[in-house]
Amino acid sequence: MSRFGGRVREYPAVSIDRFDRDNLRARAYFLSHCHKDHMKGLRAPALKRRLEGSLKVKLYCSPVTKELLLTSRKYKFWENHIVALEVETPTQISLVDETSGEKEDIEVTLLPAGHCPGSVMFLFEGENGTVLYTGDFRLAKGEAARLELLHSGTRVKDIQSVYLDTTFCDPKFYHIPSREECLNGILELVRSWTSLTRYHVVWLNCKAAYGYEYLFINLSEELGIKVHVNKLDMFRNMPEILYHVTTDRHTQIHACRHPRDDEYFRGNRLPCGMTCQNGTPLHIISIKPSTMWFGERIKKTNVIVRTGESTYRACFSFHSSYSEIKDFLSYICPVNVYPNVLPVGRTEDKVMEILKPLCRSYRRNMEPRYKPLGTLKRVHKRDLSDTDEDDLFDSELTSARPKIPKQQREESRPSSTGQSENAEGNINVMNVTESSKAITTYTSLTVDFMDCEESNDDDDDEDDEEESEKNTVPILSCEPAATSTSNFNGVTSDQQESSADVPRWDAFFKCNNLEESSENEDNFPSSADAGGSQSLFSDSDGVSDSTHISSQNSSQSTHISEQGSQGWDSQMDTVLITSQERSAFDFSCFSKGGSRTVVPVLQETAKDSQPDTSRRKPLGQNRSCAHDVACDLKSKDSEKDAEAGTAHDQDVLVEISDNSRTPDLELRRDSQSSSDFEIPLTPGAEVPQPDKLHCLYKKLAAGENILNERKLS
DNA sequence: GCGATCAGTT
């Protein structure tokens, strides 16, 4: 919860995300996003009175935030005082004191924050230096590098102070599964359930807050099922959301709410009142998005936890994890940093102890040969068909890539998008260098690459950055997410797909002849401070420690923390296996000590990803292996699922051959794996041919440079 | 009666 007082030291004439007390005298207001704890005082009579007596006082925010705010009539009085600023468009603002006439100019730039629809960070530039107020944010590792306007030329701007969202700035929140992982985990669970019969419905037990929209969009796009919500008028001008939500209760996915919805649910009733359809009772499961985090040494990410017979928790976070925060801050490397939030149980001093070392003054002292991070992170550009970047997060940055000149981005920008429509993606495998560190953060495919180069991980900041210069790996480009026109800079919908017939680097590297391999999606810690070792093919993540989730306790606080040794291993009576885990399963069956698994990417586009039980690919030993393990693990409380056809992975694994309605989990597994990125080709770029790729891999394996003649700029 | 604040719930 933000404890930021509203003002930054450098520019006290503006108030940000606080509108009470001293802030009543601000010359201008800024709202980073529409969550109540950032709107304190915004509808207070005192401020309302002030507006009435002034033509000059303005509230600056993103277009989406403006839209959301004005949808509520309680904020209507702001109507003539709100100025929507386009994201990533520097704007000059004159701060005039209405009584003295005193004036100060400041330039402000909104940067996408990835927290909720419309959420932004504010970058202020003026006489007192450059200041970044992050608001609440979630940016994956490496995403700061993609924020064009955080840079000047090829370097990060000289930033005096960062006012930082430190919600999870505590080592115990070291790792939070990526958005993609979480999304995919939820998707597969929902898919498996809803595809059983039309009477199998899912209730997404979401809080009343913005931020879940990209989940809704993703589910709707992938499954072709709109999400029932209580209200949608706030999205009336955001077609990319509006299309995926509905007020028609006759749908299989619900995110509606009711004051006593838990009670309803216990009575097999949805919050909207639905309990049966056509006389047939509904089979309802609830999925409660919750933040799950993992300690430093944990690599496995179980994004779904079964907490009861028909209740699940799914990993979902609006905020950056500890390692993401550190990555972000160390990239920015400001002179000063000020935490906006004190994580529970932590003192400001403690938080500062963590943050200070990432700031410049400290680094200067400690590292005489300091090199600007901006430069270090710079990458040899892309000849790669790095598609369009513009999605950059307007919502969700999907891939970590150092900043790339805008010009180029424009060139490669698809003419129209709509994050939502991008169903046809391809993975472009290119020969290009990329920061290995950045890659780590993302999905399976990237992780595969990562394995190869970071087999001896111990990555600390420096190493990482240097490696990023020398490592040459295939790179994935990413799909445009929110479009520039979409006006929706907080949401994204990634769908993915990959082309299956290119040789896979991981496969090549490992000389692994697996017919079926599974992709490893773990986003294991790889941050600058990981300090830990992620060995490439470590044994550390055997089946047992990553595959099982305790569920017998339906305690409400089901968060999984894995810092200690009391990890999963001790919780064998588990229930659910997530898609990622399935991969681990598969792999561990025939690859001793391998933590990275390789899965042939299934050709499955988002478009054809409708539940389809007829599609099934050969599973080979993979399957029986998974089957065995699954049998062993079969949970005691899964009878219902068995009867229902099951939403539980192990059940599905067990029953897969005899239940025609059972969603094809193997298929889905692949689908997930392959769908972490959806990447349209950059115009003009070519996907390397298999033989060429093979050749590249060979060189890579030999440590040769594959950057060919292209300029690295 | 409204709003601010706090504690407790979800």
Add this chain to the structure above:
DNA sequence: CACAACTGATCGC
């Protein structure tokens, strides 16, 4: 072990 909202009680204007 969170977050963000909501509820209800209390207090003050």
